[in-house]
Amino acid sequence: MLASTPKTSKSRNVAVTLAVVLVNAILHSSIYLFLRDTNLPSVLYALLAIIWGVLGVYSIYWSFNWAVEQYPDIWKRRIQPFIFVGPAALLLGWLLLIPTLRTLYMSLMDAGTEKFVGLSNYAAIFTNRLLLTALRNNLIWVAFGATACICLGLLIAVLADRSSFEKLAKGIIFMPMAISFVAAGVIWKFIYFYKPGDEQIGLLNAIVVAFGGEAQAFTSMLQPWNNLFLVAILIWMQTGFAMVLFSAALKGVPEDMLEAARIDGAGEIRIFRSIIIPAISGTILSVSTTIVVFTLKIFDVVMVMTGGQYDTEVVATQFYRQFFMYRNAGYGSTLAIVLLFAVIPVIIINLRQFRKQGGF
Amino acid sequence: MKRTRKKTMSKTIVNVVLAFICLIWLIPTVGLLVSSFRPAVDILQTGWWTVFPHRDYVTQSTITLPKDTDLRQPIEVNGEVFDDDQLRSGVTAQDGSRLIWENRRARTIQVQQPDWKVNTNFTLENYNGVLTGKSFEIMQADGTIKAQKGEGLSKAFLNTMVVTIPSTIIPILIATFAAYAFAWLRFPLRRSMFVAVIMMLVVPLQVALIPILKDYTALGLNGSYLGIWIAHTGFGLPLTIYFMYTFISQLPKDLFESAFMDGASNFTIFTRLILPLSVPAIASIGIFQFLWVWNDYLVSLVFIGSQPDVQVMSMRIAAMVGSKGSDWHLLTAAAFVSMLMPLTVFFALQKYFVRGLLGGSVKG
Numbered sequence: 001m002l003a004s005t006p007k008t009s010k011s012r013n014v015a016v017t018l019a020v021v022l023v024n025a026i027l028h029s030s031i032y033l034f035l036r037d038t039n040l041p042s043v044l045y046a047l048l049a050i051i052w053g054v055l056g057v058y059s060i061y062w063s064f065n066w067a068v069e070q071y072p073d074i075w076k077r078r079i080q081p082f083i084f085v086g087p088a089a090l091l092l093g094w095l096l097l098i099p100t101l102r103t104l105y106m107s108l109m110d111a112g113t114e115k116f117v118g119l120s121n122y123a124a125i126f127t128n129r130l131l132l133t134a135l136r137n138n139l140i141w142v143a144f145g146a147t148a149c150i151c152l153g154l155l156i157a158v159l160a161d162r163s164s165f166e167k168l169a170k171g172i173i174f175m176p177m178a179i180s181f182v183a184a185g186v187i188w189k190f191i192y193f194y195k196p197g198d199e200q201i202g203l204l205n206a207i208v209v210a211f212g213g214e215a216q217a218f219t220s221m222l223q224p225w226n227n228l229f230l231v232a233i234l235i236w237m238q239t240g241f242a243m244v245l246f247s248a249a250l251k252g253v254p255e256d257m258l259e260a261a262r263i264d265g266a267g268e269i270r271i272f273r274s275i276i277i278p279a280i281s282g283t284i285l286s287v288s289t290t291i292v293v294f295t296l297k298i299f300d301v302v303m304v305m306t307g308g309q310y311d312t313e314v315v316a317t318q319f320y321r322q323f324f325m326y327r328n329a330g331y332g333s334t335l336a337i338v339l340l341f342a343v344i345p346v347i348i349i350n351l352r353q354f355r356k357q358g359g360f
Numbered sequence: 361m362k363r364t365r366k367k368t369m370s371k372t373i374v375n376v377v378l379a380f381i382c383l384i385w386l387i388p389t390v391g392l393l394v395s396s397f398r399p400a401v402d403i404l405q406t407g408w409w410t411v412f413p414h415r416d417y418v419t420q421s422t423i424t425l426p427k428d429t430d431l432r433q434p435i436e437v438n439g440e441v442f443d444d445d446q447l448r449s450g451v452t453a454q455d456g457s458r459l460i461w462e463n464r465r466a467r468t469i470q471v472q473q474p475d476w477k478v479n480t481n482f483t484l485e486n487y488n489g490v491l492t493g494k495s496f497e498i499m500q501a502d503g504t505i506k507a508q509k510g511e512g513l514s515k516a517f518l519n520t521m522v523v524t525i526p527s528t529i530i531p532i533l534i535a536t537f538a539a540y541a542f543a544w545l546r547f548p549l550r551r552s553m554f555v556a557v558i559m560m561l562v563v564p565l566q567v568a569l570i571p572i573l574k575d576y577t578a579l580g581l582n583g584s585y586l587g588i589w590i591a592h593t594g595f596g597l598p599l600t601i602y603f604m605y606t607f608i609s610q611l612p613k614d615l616f617e618s619a620f621m622d623g624a625s626n627f628t629i630f631t632r633l634i635l636p637l638s639v640p641a642i643a644s645i646g647i648f649q650f651l652w653v654w655n656d657y658l659v660s661l662v663f664i665g666s667q668p669d670v671q672v673m674s675m676r677i678a679a680m681v682g683s684k685g686s687d688w689h690l691l692t693a694a695a696f697v698s699m700l701m702p703l704t705v706f707f708a709l710q711k712y713f714v715r716g717l718l719g720g721s722v723k724g
Contacts (some may be wrong), residue, residue: 043518053525053526057534080545081547089553091596092594095572095593096568100563143479156378162371174712176389178706179698179699180702183655183698186677186691187388187389203387203391206409236385296564336566
């Protein structure tokens with residue numbers, strides 16, 4: 001029957017599709033406008049917004065799929081996958097892929113994105129003192145923060161594996177991961193708090209004073225070492241992440257291999273070096289890349305603790321400052337691109353890993 | 361025999377070292393929690409650790425000197441002679457007690473003895489202050505009373521919920537649809553699209569912020585819930601797609617084939633089969649995304665920035681750090697309020713959280 005009236009069914013399909021698109025567009029934009037302009041009590045508003053956000057997305061999929069189901073089988077099979085991946089592809093394109101290209105383009109333009117300036121923004125970043133400080137500090141963060149997270153994470157994973165309270169210990173080390181950098185900033189600001197006089201209410205200064213030292217304003221004095229006091233926060237928060245992954249990897253090291261080595265008289269350190277490390281090298285690589293990438297993008301801690309003052313600026317905070325305070329889109333974009341270049345090796349590692357797993 | 365003893369020894373060392381590390385890890389949070397229940401004046405005068413028993417000078421009695429005592433001259437107290445500076449910082453007398461000014465102008469001196477002491481002054485005022493935003497009065501150290509406005513975090517708490525719940529569910533829904541297509545449907549560009557997803561896993565979101573902000577300004581999405589949902593969805597998608605893909609692609613093939621035989625459509629298979637089967641994976645990645653959005657600061661700062669009605673908690677607390685730098689009674693309580701939700705989720709669903717971490721460790 002379909003074959004006998006291809007023309008009418010085709011135009012009917014197009015009409016159905018257009019109708020579905022139109023109904024969706026009108027329905028959701030009117031809900032959006034209603035929610036934007038309404039003065040509902042906030043709890044009711046919150047509920048409505050949540051329901052719309054979640055059901056709205058589902059209804060879009062459902063209605064588009066319904067429209068496609070009306071098509072002849074051969075078209076259905078061709079189009080349907082795109083209904084499934086389409087929204088994801090559109091969002092990724094709009095929010096990540098195209099912006100990256102646009103940022104790259106803006107990094108070659110002047111502050112107001114009007115004139116092409118070539119690579120002079122990049123030249124400025126590598127000569128301007130403030131921006132150089134940001135780059136240097138990012139190096140400090142990666143060199144000390146990431147390294148400490150990985151080493152401590154491995155150490156704690158090994159210790160926990162042999163202790164009598166593994167679960168509890170892992171929970172405690174891991175807990176800071178759940179809280180925000182902003183809250184962690186408050187916690188640590190209080191620890192580093194300095195007030196003139198003998199009675200210190202900040203824990204670190206109290207300890208320093210108790211051992212006969214002089215109280216200090218840790219995050220503002222002692223440049224550039226004050227950066228390390230900020231790095232400590234990252235270590236406190238991210239070691240748990242490394243530990244959990246290492247711990248899972250350690251459980252995967254075959255027990256009989258370790259037993260055999262022990263019977264052969266190998267010491268624990270030797271076993272660790274020649275059996276455990278090679279066995280979990282894959283995990284070490286993935287944990288390292290994850291933490292390094294995370295550390296490169298560090299923003300919240302610095303913003304809350306010092307706001308970038310006292311030479312603690314990092315690339316991400318400088319990016320924010322350049323674009324949002326100094327309105328310099330050229331410098332801002334260039335700093336973002338510098339971050340992107342820094343993670344390119346990780347992207348390559350990920351792709352290689354994916355191909356090795358047989359991916360597709 | 362010898363070997364067992366050695367083993368017990370090393371186990372004890374391991375336990376002690378680990379316990380010590382755990383203690384260091386725990387102290388910062390405990391300090392915050394304890395402080396958030398202490399009255400404003402106490403927080404500023406004594407460290408939070410003084411709520412535990414500690415040796416301190418406890419006032420035994422007071423001595424009132426004659427009103428006309430000249431402070432520039434050596435001062436005689438109980439037969440010993442001190443000067444003003446000594447009495448200001450406290451000085452030890454011969455009988456071991458410590459003498460310190462109670463009120464220099466009224467010429468009263470406290471006689472103190474070292475003793476065990478516990479500061480057990482706790483209050484809920486701080487939480488009251490940050491949640492309701494009611495102003496309350498603080499008796500300050502010098503005796504004056506200062507009225508202080510609280511913060512009104514409850515509205516921010518609600519905002520955070522409205523931002524977080526859809527920003528968790530929407531990307532997972534979209535990602536699961538996409539992951540199903542990547543895993544079980546055949547279509548052109550499938551491979552290159554998935555490679556693009558993997559490449560985007562670690563792209564720093566700073567790279568995308570400025571262009572998106574420009575689009576949002578053009579579309580009027582700035583400072584709206586919809587705008588921030590879309591932003592979080594976009595930034596969360598690469599990881600959620602990757603995570604859901606690894607799970608869904610490992611489901612047994614027979615399952616789909618028999619469903620297809622029965623004439624089920626892709627959409628039916630997806631809603632009736634894939635979604636229910638993926639619940640464990642969805643729970644894992646869901647907790648991850650939930651915590652990520654709840655704790656986010658940068659994305660909200662950029663896309664909500666100017667709209668006080670929509671501000672989320674992390675922004676409010678960061679702003680408080682700037683404006684109320686040493687009002688620790690408010691800051692600690694506010695920080696703890698913001699930690700409440702993540703910590704509850706964390707302790708209730710730790711198993712899923714860990715699973716999510718193990719599967720998603722490629723993200724930056």
